Amino acid sequence: QVQLVESGGGLVQAGGSLRLSCAASGRTFSTYAMGWFRQAPGKEREFVGAISRPGSSTYYADSVKGRFTISRDNTKNTVFLQMNSLKPEDTAIYYCAADPQGNWYDPSTFRSWGQGTQVTVSS
Helix, strand or coil: CCEEEEECCEEEECCCCEEEEEEEECCCHHHCCEEEEEECCCCCCEEEEEECCCCCCEEECCCCCCCEEEEEECCCCEEEEEECCCCHHHCEEEEEEEEECCCCCCHHHEEEECCCEEEEEEC
8 A cells, every 4th residue: 555645735826836746655666657636626636647657758638738747756755746837727636646557547547645735826
């Protein structure tokens, strides 16, 4: 079982940046892929991006491509989500997730989830 703790959320103005972190524990970090999802009020949880076990491959939703970057440090058991050029529509609770068992775009395939961190972008 993997335990995940996100941090780094907050309030930022449109055009600003935030960096989210997700610290993992419980299993060897480099043995599973990681994903980021978000959920806005009244909406379904949606895929933001994912990163492969060694960190050599990343995938992004079209809505964040070119603005968000996922990275991981397997020596520190941490995955990051660098968010630039933030927009009000990026406002949501952001979750990290671990160890997908199928389609990485589908949140139901991830075995472990963090508690989420709120990101609010003001216009």
